[in-house]
Amino acid sequence: MNFKRIFLLLVPLIMFLGIGTMISNIQSDYADEVLEAHGLTNNTRYFRTDSDESISSFLRYLNKNYKNHQIQLHFDSNYEKKQVLVWSNHVVKSLPTETGRYFSPDDFEGKVSFAVLGPTAKINVLEAQNNKYVVLGRNYYSVIGTFKNYPQVEMDKYYLSTGVNQPTARDQLRNYRIVIDSTPYVISKIAKHYHAKLHIPPFVQEHHRDRLSVLPNILMLVTCMILGVVTNIVLAILMMRQAKLTHLHGDLFRNWVINRSARTLMVEGVCGLLAYIFLRWHAFYSVASVLSIVLLMAWLMNVVAFCITLYHLIRKDKKVVKATR
Template sequence: MNFKKIFLLLIPLLTFLCIGTMLSNIESGYADELLEAHGLTNNTRYFRTDSDESVSSFLRYLDKNYKHHQIQLHLDSNYEKDQVLVWANHSVKSLPTESGRYFSPDDFKGTISFAVLGPATKTNLLDVQNNKYVILGQHYYSVIGEFKDYPQVEMNKYYLSTGIDQPTAKDQLKNYRIVVDGAPNVISRIAKHYNAKLHIPSFVQEHHRDRLSILPDLLLMLAALVVGIVGNLLLATIIKRQAKLTHLHGDLLRNWVINRSVRLFMIEGVFAIAVYFFLRWHAFYSTYSSLRISLLASWIIYIVAFCIMLRYLVRKDRKVARITK
């Protein structure tokens, strides 16, 4: 195997790495955005109120009037700066955790509050028989999950579930910044009910400005794919040229080409699998299925490009042979 062929064989490996890395950059950007937003969407708005109403009464109001609307709340404490109360009436936007899990809808229905921690949380913690608890006064909150550590995002907060019958809902509403995610008309009606003015969170404003920030990564992924295709086109040319040098004919020649081609596909497949496991340990993905699909799709595209080129060269040779006769 000559140096040129070895070099061309390494191209798919490098392009698989590039595609997987760019995909990780894109997903990490989204994950950072989600973490900064505490799992909320671009519809999110916040307001403050001077109401002495309890959080529990506020949740009853939402449950009564907006039962069929999807709402998610984060109540940022004015006094416990790192504390956030979380509530949702239908589904919760999940966040990536290093261990355990994020909240589920069932966590807001009972009488017990749970906690999810950021990696830099400095709140009072207690470890008992491999179980962690957040201690606030006389209350103990079981820790069900801990976020992944991302240096670009401030992760010193801790999150507590809240619900109508939970101890975290006893405080007054005026002690929180009320962050609401839901349909815009629903959010407006809620704010109007409390005579409050809506504001746009900073993460929403930043996202509106930076929504094209993934374009360079997408272009690099496309460029890597093109390079991989070109590499396989050249490999098809080399294999066809080597086939001529064997002086084989008929079924022997066909089997020789098939054997070399299948061997090439297997090598590139092994490269894709190796890159998959390497990036699983060295890069972030919200779901590993996105990495699997990207690498598999790239591998198939490379194979198709190789086969098309090989078929073109074979037909070209046959045409030349007919002309010379």
């Protein structure tokens, strides 16, 4: 009997590890999508235009007509294939950097453009007084960050901020592929204004094809939770059988059951804590709080299943005793 209980108490530990692993897989997949999108969402579309209008004029148009809408732009150069100009009117998704930081709203407001480099970007970089500068012709752009190296993502590009008053905004729109992230309504209105046809970027198409790819992880997560509930039901049944063998009655019986139950549930709680520590050390989580919340919920489900089963068995046993009298 003790070996059975020990085995059944190991099941919750396996369950907690399984739940944490599935959460890590889900968050890792999402993190990969964010990296591949360079911080853009699945609403993202792109268009091209033959307009001679400058980027600066385009940004003024957006500020005037869509000031209250969140918009993020990437201008992919037709000639400098590895260059991307970035602009946003809100706080952009902060991408993982090895050193420094990604762009903030203030970087788009001033008169000076800044650079963020991919780890394998082949660009002329000057180091002076412990600072790095991207050198493009006679222009110097201060490097504020370098991305982490992720093998699954193309990281040989370099990103420059742009804004109404920045030198990078002087070029014409016709020289860029304009990638825009906003609500579908805003995107369609802007494209219509420039008589442009919208296209879906490859990373969005890939995500649409694979949008159900997290289902196996979710199903495994639910399976682990169900396994934990079933295990606690079995533990409650075994405990009641063992309690009957003690031939205790009244308060002694009740105290024995309470003590054993509390000990069992505490052991499961320790298993959950150990799983959390192990997973935080060995697995990736973009939002660590989700792991602790889900593990806590799983443990509470186990507690509820154990207590309900125990309560049902005790009531059933009392009815049998009364019937025999």
